[in-house]
Amino acid sequence: MLLIDSPSTNAYFNIASEEYLLTRFPTEDIFLLYVNAPSIIVGKFQNTLAEINLDYVREKDIKVVRRMSGGGTVYHDLGNLNFSFHTLLGKNDFGDFSVFTKPVLTMLNKLGVPAELKGRNDLLVNGKKFSGNAKLARHGKIIQHGTILLNSEMAVLSDALKVNPLKFIDKAIKSTRSRVTNLIDYLPADTTTNQLKIWLLDEIRNNNPKAETYTLTPEDIAGIEQLQKEKYETWDWNFGFSPQYNFKKAIKIPAGFIEVHLDVVHGLIEKAKIFGDFFASKPLEELETLLVGQKHETDAVEKLLQSVDLTEYFGKVTVDEVVEAFK
Structure with missing residues (x-):
């Protein structure tokens, strides 16, 4: 031995x-x-x-x-x-x-x-x-x-x-x-x-x-x-090796209530659905589509959210506020 x-x-x-x-x-x-x-x-x-x-x-x-x-x-x-x-x-x-x-x-x-x-x-x-x-x-x-x-x-x-x-x-x-x-x-x-x-x-x-x-x-x-x-x-x-899972989280921010539902396979978002009582000027489906294929990982989601104008989807919000819904 x-x-x-x-x-x-x-x-x-x-x-x-x-x-x-x-x-x-x-x-x-x-x-x-x-x-x-x-x-x-x-x-x-x-x-x-x-x-x-x-x-x-x-x-x-x-x-x-x-x-x-x-x-x-x-x-x-x-x-x-x-x-x-x-x-x-x-x-x-x-x-x-x-x-x-x-x-x-x-x-x-x-x-x-x-x-x-x-x-x-x-x-x-x-x-x-x-x-x-x-x-x-x-x-x-x-x-x-x-x-x-x-x-x-x-x-x-x-x-x-x-x-x-x-x-x-x-x-x-x-x-x-x-x-x-x-x-x-x-x-x-x-x-x-x-x-x-x-x-x-x-x-x-x-x-x-x-x-x-x-x-x-x-x-x-x-x-x-x-x-x-x-x-x-x-x-x-x-993280990516994790089995398939469904993720759900709801948060309350000044702009309203946001609830995120994700289907995740091998760490990658396969399907995203977002609900809430906020006011959006653009279809949320656009953002949901952008999320597909992204890593379910804070830095990756934050980078994506920084690349779009979130006010068009959620009203007056910050990236830090919205990213909390994905953690």
């Missing part, structure tokens, strides 16, 4: 590294650890916009990254340790999460933390979740990865994932918000994510005496950064 501690706190880099390592080491077992600066990690089959508070995320410059595995959306920051096991497909039951969560539980139990696996893939302490786990099979290997909330900013977590459920109608997998807790409440007050790494690596070595530390080479880092740039930093992957 190769033990790898990522040198980066960039979520784009670390999520890309999981895919890169699949092809870099097609047969070796791997245990990867990483810590991300504030970021939201979205499950592969989720509608990203329906999982995040977009305005808050943009304001706080929180990275949004879609991962390869299914499951729900999670928040990462420097108070959260992430672990990832890679092993050959067929060595373990794909549906069994206990094999790769056992080292985490054993480590914590030795430290006096009453942690346990509950349900299919959550680790709990005193009924509160501190670790969610997800899994995928690809290229003949299994990846199971999970989080360990040590001292994460719970207020930011809550605000970043707070979204209006009435805006989206889709069949995408929705995250289930659980009661969560930080392990710092159960461990010595000076415990850091780095200390957690040391404890967890010691536990892995106890069970895998032949495990070797592997440091990413300059070639590895270059390969990860290329994949990061080509895939994991892109709008197409993080």
Whole structure:
């Protein structure tokens, strides 16, 4: 088994590294650890916009990254340790999460933390979740990865994932918000994510005496950064990959009431319909037609709205006022 501690706190880099390592080491077992600066990690089959508070995320410059595995959306920051096991497909039951969560539980139990696996893939302490786990099979290997909330900013977590459920109608997998807790409440007050790494690596070595530390080479880092740039930093992957959905939002501005309905496929507006009690001097159908084919993304919609005279459609309005109806 190769033990790898990522040198980066960039979520784009670390999520890309999981895919890169699949092809870099097609047969070796791997245990990867990483810590991300504030970021939201979205499950592969989720509608990203329906999982995040977009305005808050943009304001706080929180990275949004879609991962390869299914499951729900999670928040990462420097108070959260992430672990990832890679092993050959067929060595373990794909549906069994206990094999790769056992080292985490054993480590914590030795430290006096009453942690346990509950349900299919959550680790709990005193009924509160501190670790969610997800899994995928690809290229003949299994990846199971999970989080360990040590001292994460719970207020930011809550605000970043707070979204209006009435805006989206889709069949995408929705995250289930659980009661969560930080392990710092159960461990010595000076415990850091780095200390957690040391404890967890010691536990892995106890069970895998032949495990070797592997440091990413300059070639590895270059390969990860290329994949990061080509895939994991892109709008197409993080937002455009979202399943088809219907979007609806109503706003009240001085010029009147505006309600926007959108049909969105792979992140692109396929159909737009706008309702309201404003006074238009030009047919709204013209603007609705212009919206078709645009990304359902604030910057793209804002750019389009800036290119037309909105007063002809809505009366006395600003671009900033109207663009709110599309968020």
